[in-house]
Amino acid sequence: MQQPMIVGKAALVVVDIQQGGAMPADEVGIAHMEGIEHRVERAERLVAAARDAGVPIIFFQEVHRPSGVDFGRELDGAEDRHCVAGAPGTDLWPTLQPDPAADDREFHIVKRRYSGFIGTEFEIVLRGLGVQTLVLIGGLTDVCVHYTFADAHQRDFYVRVVEDCVGGSSLARHEASLDAMEYLQAGARRTTDEVLAAFGRLATRELAGVDA
Structure with a gap:
């Protein structure tokens, strides 16, 4: 049964929008x-709209130690070493990072696995808020977005994925996920337009002092 766009309180989840997304795969x-x-x-517009609406934002960053001790089974498939601490491409996108002055609404969470729930404080933060x-943007659609979505679903969160603001490892895998x-x-x-409209309605209610 289809639910409303936003049920209760929403959070925008920015999944691994890191500089490597614009770099060649062999690098x-x-x-x-x-x-x-x-x-x-589109992500910049969504983050700005979330801030205007008072919607919490979680910025995920996949990071692995140079020793490789925390890769686990991630290198058993098509992926090579990636998101290594200190390596080119691992840093978050410059314009998509938490505002240091908004520490009660914006969070930076480093993860070692595809799902944002594995080995992180993500669920604790969500329950506290x-x-x-959850509104998911970022990448990869078929990996970190998909697995975070599935784990959120199994924890009884309502989850929305912004289909024109996520990107996969390929178009076919993106669509399948x-x-x-x-x-x-x-x-x-x-x-993106649907979510911007929803956040806009929340911003109007916040300005009017109405409990969303």
Whole structure:
């Protein structure tokens, strides 16, 4: 049964929008779909709208130690070494980072696994904030976004994925993962414009002093 766009309190989850997304696969160990510049522009608009609406924002960054001790099984498939601390491409995108002055609304969480729930404080933060709906942007659609979505679903969160603001390792895998996420929650696939409109309504209510 399809649920409303936002149920209860929302959080914007920016999944691994790191500088390597604009770099060749042979330099950063992972292939990315084309169009990073368009996804970044949409992400910037969504982050700005979330801030205006008072929506909490979680910025994820995948980082691995140079020794490789925390890669686990990540290198058993198509990916080479990637997101290594101190290596080119590992840093967050310059315009998509938490505001240091908003430490009660914006969070930077480093993760070692694909899902944002594995080995992090993510769920503790969400429960503390009273969040019920997660809005996911970033990448990769078929890896970190998909697994974070699935783990959120199994923890009874409502999850939306902004289909024109996520990118996969390939177009085929991107589309397949979006279809799989929609299978789990009807109406999960949303567009940037739809989410901007929803955040705009929340911002109007906040300005009016109405409890969202």
